Structures are given as C-alpha cells and as structure tokens.
Amino acid sequence: MNIVIIGTGNTASVLGRCFKNAGHQILQIFGRDAHAASELAYELDTESTNYWSVVTRDADLYLLAVSDIAIADVLNELSLPNGTVVHSAASVSKDVLNEAAHYGVFYPLQTLKKEAAGSPDIPIIIDASDDATLRQLEALAYTISNKVAVASDEQRLKLHVAAVFCNNFVNHLYALTESYCIKEGLDFSILHPLILETAERVGELSPRAAQTGPAIRNDENTLEKHRQLLQAHPHLAAFYQLFTNSIQNPAL
Incomplete structure (x- = not known):
C-alpha cells in the first residue's frame, strides 16, 4: 500500500517503521517541523515536506498521526485527497473526517516511543466509514499486527x-x-x-x-x-x- 504519514512524533515514527518493515511504500512524510520530517523521512527512505501544497495526492492511505485537536485542521489542509484518510486517536470520533470520501480510524493500542529499539506488540483498533474501507484497514492492520479489532467510537x-x-x-x-x-x-x-x-x-x-x-x-x-x-x-x-x-x- 502507498502511504503518506502526516506527523513526526511517536505514533508516526513507530507505525512508519512497521509499515516499511511490512513492505508498504511510504510515499511522503509531512511535518510542520522540517528537520523532524526530514529525519523521519531519511529513516524510512522517502521524501519529506512541510508545505501542504506539495503533499502528494495519489496515495492509497493518509495517516494523520497528529494531536487530537489538530486532526480537523489537518484534514482541511489536505484538501480531500482521493485516498483513504485515517486518524490514530483513541478519543476522537471517526466522523471528524467525514468530509473525506473514505475515512476511518487506525488506533495503535500501545504505549509508543520513537526512541525505543525494535517494535512492541501493537494491537490495532480500526473503524471505518464503509465496509470496503473497513476491509482495507483490516488488511493493512494484519500486515503489522496479529491483534486487530473493530471498535466503534464509544468502544x-x-x-x-x-x-x-x-x-x-x-x-x-x-x-x-x-x-x-x-x-x-x-x-x-x-x-x-x-x-x-x-x-x-x-x-x-x-x-x-x-x-x-x-x-x-x-x-x-x-x-x-x-x-x-x-x-x-x-x-x-x-x-x-x-x-x-x-x-x-x-x-x-
């Protein structure tokens, strides 16, 4: 799967490594801090940017690994790309992304530290706007975890x-x-x-x-x-x- 990661923190770093190790293509890293974005992109063998105007628009998946309060603003900046848009937050409804054609949640239920060596066992909790997107996220989740569960916003x-x-x-x-x-x-x-x-x-x-x-x-x-x-x-x-x-x- 071709993936764009929005964010450079713990979740972006750890999931980015997991995706890369599973054979997915990280097309781009976006980060407001150009240096942090460049560092993570170098590790994941991809490109970085801190300009919304040059974020690629042809990825399969856009992972918003940002703070809860930044999710809605990031979606607006993305200008609704064709790919699936997901956030990784535990306590934010998936419907904050409902302006996207296909959207959902890809929540790693684990304490994550980008400085840690190796990758911990990460259960992935998913939800989606429609059945096809849910199947897409489930297939992606199983490439990096053997513990995958579907859960509503309340669950x-x-x-x-x-x-x-x-x-x-x-x-x-x-x-x-x-x-x-x-x-x-x-x-x-x-x-x-x-x-x-x-x-x-x-x-x-x-x-x-x-x-x-x-x-x-x-x-x-x-x-x-x-x-x-x-x-x-x-x-x-x-x-x-x-x-x-x-x-x-x-x-x-």
Missing part, C-alpha cells in the same frame, strides 16, 4: 479508559514507588523481577485471581504496620488505604 473510548488504568496509572504507581525507595534508601531495581512476574501472571490468570498481598488475605496485623510506616508519607498512605479498601471491597 474505542472505553478501551482508552481501560488503557489509562492499566498503563498510565500503573506507571504512576511505579514512579511513586521509586520515589519512596529513594527517600528510604532502598534500591528500586530490586523490585524489577516482581514487576515483570506480575505482568506475566495477568497474561495467564484473571487479575482478580492473581491478586496477592495482605489486603486480599485480610492480614490486619501487616496492614497496620504498613499504615504506621507510611505516616511519614501521607500521599502514599492515602493511596495505600484507597487500594486496600478497593481490594477488600471489589464491588465499591
């Missing part, structure tokens, strides 16, 4: 909420834990095997079935010792009690 937004809980919030807990370890003179890295084991386990068991710790055991003696220790860390103490309550009363 995709719900998936994004779930992703925030299991990724962004969990990572914030890692950050809090690291800060606690530094303040208490502990080596955070000694927890790495535990973090990895927990992540592996939820791939095999329901997270509820995999739950361990003093809260699920109703070990009040240990819980109280922890509460006492965390009095010096009131922010962490609040999290500790919140999660303890939630584990012990999952219906809340």
